[in-house]
Amino acid sequence: MSKKSPPPIDGLLGFAQVDHDRARRCGFPEVILGRGKTPAQVAAIFAELATRADRVLATRCSAAAFEAVRTRVPTARWNELAGAISWRRRAAGRGEGLIALIAAGTADLPVAEEARVTATLMGARVETHYDVGVAGIHRLLRAVPRIRRARVAIVVAGMEGALPSVVAGLLDRPVVAVPTSVGYGASFGGLAALLTMVNSCAAGVSVVNIDNGFGAGYTAALVNRPARR
Amino acid sequence: MSKKSPPPIDGLLGFAQVDHDRARRCGFPEVILGRGKTPAQVAAIFAELATRADRVLATRCSAAAFEAVRTRVPTARWNELAGAISWRRRAAGRGEGLIALIAAGTADLPVAEEARVTATLMGARVETHYDVGVAGIHRLLRAVPRIRRARVAIVVAGMEGALPSVVAGLLDRPVVAVPTSVGYGASFGGLAALLTMVNSCAAGVSVVNIDNGFGAGYTAALVNRPARR
Amino acid sequence: MSKKSPPPIDGLLGFAQVDHDRARRCGFPEVILGRGKTPAQVAAIFAELATRADRVLATRCSAAAFEAVRTRVPTARWNELAGAISWRRRAAGRGEGLIALIAAGTADLPVAEEARVTATLMGARVETHYDVGVAGIHRLLRAVPRIRRARVAIVVAGMEGALPSVVAGLLDRPVVAVPTSVGYGASFGGLAALLTMVNSCAAGVSVVNIDNGFGAGYTAALVNRPARR
Amino acid sequence: MSKKSPPPIDGLLGFAQVDHDRARRCGFPEVILGRGKTPAQVAAIFAELATRADRVLATRCSAAAFEAVRTRVPTARWNELAGAISWRRRAAGRGEGLIALIAAGTADLPVAEEARVTATLMGARVETHYDVGVAGIHRLLRAVPRIRRARVAIVVAGMEGALPSVVAGLLDRPVVAVPTSVGYGASFGGLAALLTMVNSCAAGVSVVNIDNGFGAGYTAALVNRPARR
Amino acid sequence: MSKKSPPPIDGLLGFAQVDHDRARRCGFPEVILGRGKTPAQVAAIFAELATRADRVLATRCSAAAFEAVRTRVPTARWNELAGAISWRRRAAGRGEGLIALIAAGTADLPVAEEARVTATLMGARVETHYDVGVAGIHRLLRAVPRIRRARVAIVVAGMEGALPSVVAGLLDRPVVAVPTSVGYGASFGGLAALLTMVNSCAAGVSVVNIDNGFGAGYTAALVNRPARR
Amino acid sequence: MSKKSPPPIDGLLGFAQVDHDRARRCGFPEVILGRGKTPAQVAAIFAELATRADRVLATRCSAAAFEAVRTRVPTARWNELAGAISWRRRAAGRGEGLIALIAAGTADLPVAEEARVTATLMGARVETHYDVGVAGIHRLLRAVPRIRRARVAIVVAGMEGALPSVVAGLLDRPVVAVPTSVGYGASFGGLAALLTMVNSCAAGVSVVNIDNGFGAGYTAALVNRPARR
């Protein structure tokens, strides 16, 4: 690169600008998207963030990335299903509030777990209700009394993605819906589930991107936070 | 038109070839699609069919078309919601078998009624369960014992179209799903509901075209027919 | 309709089943979608709901529908931009919490106002920031200090729908994004804005259907409600 | 996972909740979707189901999965074309009723065979008519007399998916249409065939998802079952 | 418009440049697309072309446009179904070669007739076979011996558009397929039929735009022309 | 609206915030989009802008809107084809630089003229080359020597939108391509032309929205401006 335009991506890491200001502005530090980065790159950014933030999250990482991170940040933790690496400076407490995390099928669990790791790291208490798809509606109905105690619900579903509509019709709390790419044929990589959720006939449903467990966990954790006093 | 290629669309009516053979081949005479035809045209075809068939059906008709038909076939009947005109030579009996006809919202009723008129005219007994959408799932659950007595269920739903999946998970009978164009925005004229139903996680669901109440009623009536002996 | 299947849509109103249970289950009574209903039908349902609920809302209504409602419920109010009719039994207070309602252009106001009427009727205090699209980003930046005081933000935008991403990057509160059908050509009736918002690079954004101001107001009002004690 | 939310996915198998109730509710036990599961996982679920159900089916499995299953359930059978593993406690009889299974091309056979295995395991007699695509219509016409003896027809076709329309025009029985992803270019992974079948001009056609041989076999077997007495 | 850039669209007619060279280059004069033009405009262009060309064609015209043309070109002829106005300087002969023009349903006739007028005006002999859709395949089969005498076939079909595949499988001549916008729901304005035809499993099928009867007639007439000597 | 949230859209006009700062920031004042506004609204905003800016432009206006504007700004001018109203404080000069404005067919002229009015008002000299579509490539080739003198070319085309690729292959200047919604069937409202232009094999082509003549004229005028000194 020429002198006129000094490479803006050098800095400490050489390949990324770490936005240390994000935590102050948005209440949570920048999150590392592991996909497309080498284990060494993930580890370098993770360690850099851990020098200043009190919580660090990396999503969609390989096990090798976790191994690389652990050599630099030994107390980092690994969620294999989600492919998520997390670290917090201080021991986690019980968590505040309550998020009900509901998933339709076992194939949706990687996305659900990404949401769980994210929301937990942001300080929320999360209660999971997995494998309660609409094809066996009684499983969901049994769980409703506990779900109704939550401040907000996350509902994860692939294929036809019908679960959020059913859940929202049973609650007086907001539902964050996550379509997943689970399915085949006319699911078109999650598009069918996304459209289903966006068209929900039940009020109180809002939707994040296909497979975006992180976004759902983040949004739900913001909802779950107490109002400022 | 030249003599070489005599107009094939004259015949008795001048504007359509009536396929009197259909009833023998498929068990039901040709059905008149009213849309795009003048009241006089609908009445002419209807009267022509009534000379030989013992049942006649015209779908998607205007009230004016019904008035025109009635002047020629006085015992024809009118279903205003569906826009359907039907006639049968002999008085209807109780109907054979049982079809459960389920619709999610009141806006879906024109399509549901088209299915009901069709299946009834084909000899089926039809029991309706309307306004039982997934946003208030208890309404559907109350009806399940009666629905389970049917030979086949038709499920009509617009917007996200989630109802067939829930119904199919509660039955051991086939479900014919009908997406409707009810909705707005990302419902894309019923595409969202169609994709939902095609991707159903519950086995036993098959799907007809958007707003195709006729097709669903026809298919369900075929399923409902007793096996040949 | 035959005796076997008594018309399930008679009841008090003859054309709709009023779900008086919704308020208990979801915290808000059933909402009337005015589109496709005659003024008389809107007025009849509105009056019926007003006998038992303490708040009633009808969306996407014509001025004629409002006139019809007013003859039966004289204290009903009319929001012309939104086409919304609302009524509450008791005088409105100041509203609880705070929702920041942000709209990109003047053509987006009908959708934004639908959100405002909905959230206000559900008890929220709403502060509007209109005409602050991304093509003149300084207008938004000036409003940020006030927006940051809110519990949740609604962001309404058509065309390319970029505003929610910018807003979410400046807040530590959830953003409910509403794509509108404002635009032409490759906006495809709001699809472009919907995709933009679903793909937001800023965490904390969740999305409702195109032009669904009601859904956004409803969701934001649920977020805005204080936690149970 | 925290103590507050005990992992709901442990149970006997640790990675899936087996729904032993499905057979009672829907008339057939839960089916294993092999794709995305290791051979050991397939074998474990298969063996677990075989302890209580009298029939077990696993679809879209590898030969390795079959080898793993066979070590635990020695009488399991393997359909290589379909990638399906099936087992039944008692010897199969002749099958009841009759399903005509029609496939357009040799590339459609894996999907057709999945339908055959499913329907046969559910107790139906299935007669196959393969390689009878519309480009050589005489092949189909020759088979019509036999096809007309069936209670229901399954029609499997890729590319333009025209076969179900032709078949339905020749029968007085329902047709379950299965689009396949066979094709290239503008077949868009089976979307072209799906649209063709949904738009069928012949009455009596209903459609399942692209490549969903299992769903077609299941639906047809439900249709084929005798009415309750 | 400024003097610097003199309006290039003045000329004789003021609103269009007549391309009198087209007939020499492509063997047929420029064709007038009536849609979007006033009757007076159609008549003016028609009359202008008739001064130099020996054949003139205007498609998608209103009856009013025909009346306007007739006042200036009294021997012009009107095809009401197609909305086509044609004129030829010399009396038409028997036509050369043979085009088989096949249409699936009566709703497809406007498009088919546009093809017929075009091809006839270009000198071809055209034989029509209308209302021979795939839902009653015997109607087509009866016509095959005559169809096989043609040099090229045009096949017009809406809804699922399956007819060209069946026809092409029976001929050793090229098939020009025309999808129509006839249909509803998932026909998406003819897209379903277009995809069907493009994916045809039968060799020898090529496709023109949705509802493009003119293009099909033009292409078939070019195919029908004898080779140069 | 409540006192808490004073209506932000009052100001001088009551229904829109006029952004008088735009001219300073972007070099051209805010442009009025006439569609969806009453003639009185267009006139009010137009007159307001004319008090401070030295040029005003309103696009997609009706003749009635122009009449309303003229009563308040008598020297405003009207381009009927484009539906554009323009006004400038001082008499226009010859224009600087040179933009070649090329349109494929006469149906594309409204869009082309919108580009012309815009670019001219921004100070550019514009030379038009209309009705030079690719189906008669010689018309374009004749114009190439003049086109090559321009600083930038705008190319407007509907249907298949092939013209920009051909033009860009003949120039060493940038080409701003404008797809139009001219066409039918599989043109999908201009999507086909948009995709064509985005995929251009010729370097130097960039694309604006379907029918966005204003955007193309604006972009080309920015390109045409001399560099700052």
Place this chain on the structure above:
Amino acid sequence: MSKKSPPPIDGLLGFAQVDHDRARRCGFPEVILGRGKTPAQVAAIFAELATRADRVLATRCSAAAFEAVRTRVPTARWNELAGAISWRRRAAGRGEGLIALIAAGTADLPVAEEARVTATLMGARVETHYDVGVAGIHRLLRAVPRIRRARVAIVVAGMEGALPSVVAGLLDRPVVAVPTSVGYGASFGGLAALLTMVNSCAAGVSVVNIDNGFGAGYTAALVNRPARR
């Protein structure tokens, strides 16, 4: 498979029904699509066809498939670019008529060569004009005099697919257009080129599937055949 339904896919080859009747009906024997078949399968079908037909063609084959074929049919020939294996019983003559085969870029050559092999084997004389894309239109213009001598033109193009429109505007013969999947981004696997060609503003263009060189060669060869006497 059960005795009731004897496997219809046994025959000589066990995995495919060879349609020896095709040559009589359509003038050319069945063509082998190599994709998805093992080299041994291709070779077996190829050899079987060679026992009765006088020409055999297999498309989309690997070099390994050709090696396998050659061991059984030593005089088979290999076109590496197209991946096509061909064989004819008698030496090829000069070919009849003339097809002009035009391709836009070098990446389109595999598809063009598939067309060439097909048409040549069907008895046509083929003259190629490769690498004449619209970005350098002079290359095409130089070739026009030779192209105009042909009975029919095949035009192969990827990316924006503009070439067929330009060619058709210069000829009085039909143009068979072949979109290719060459491109990236918004070419969507050839969809952009397909739409371009279907929307061609030049009359006489008809289109085959994306990358369907075989279909184009086949169609053009049918057009090229002399009329029956």
Place this chain on the structure above:
Amino acid sequence: MSKKSPPPIDGLLGFAQVDHDRARRCGFPEVILGRGKTPAQVAAIFAELATRADRVLATRCSAAAFEAVRTRVPTARWNELAGAISWRRRAAGRGEGLIALIAAGTADLPVAEEARVTATLMGARVETHYDVGVAGIHRLLRAVPRIRRARVAIVVAGMEGALPSVVAGLLDRPVVAVPTSVGYGASFGGLAALLTMVNSCAAGVSVVNIDNGFGAGYTAALVNRPARR
């Protein structure tokens, strides 16, 4: 290939026609698209062009391709991020004019660097502003004073692609927008970003294909060139 049609793709290189005339016509020699070519092929074409042109560019190349080129053109240079190989006969000067090259995220850098290499080789001075996405708008705002000095801006963004709208609202210079395929789920390989940019509410934005850094750099360099004198 037959003698009648001598292979047009032999020439010097055997597999490609080098268009040595392009530099004269368009101001820049033909560019090599490395994808789909072997290292030896890239090297051969590169060396051939270097014999006559004074600048050569190859995009989307592997490191192996660069090694192959370097053996034949030792002074060729390699940009690893972009996968671009460039060479110029004479040492590069400071570059003329100024292009501001802005990229939203680090994942967008390969596309941005492709634009940088292209524009630089065409003689422009390029200043980069990387990692300035809309989720942290302050980063962009800090850079605005420098960006405003440029003749034209290139803006590269994936996911929701909102950045060009914000940038264009701050400039009085044209913005060339490049959507990238960075993203997942409903980004649909860059389609979401493409639609966002095409629908930009800010005037002065034009768009190139997804990931087309080359096209953006080329277009911007043409804009940046001084007017002819």
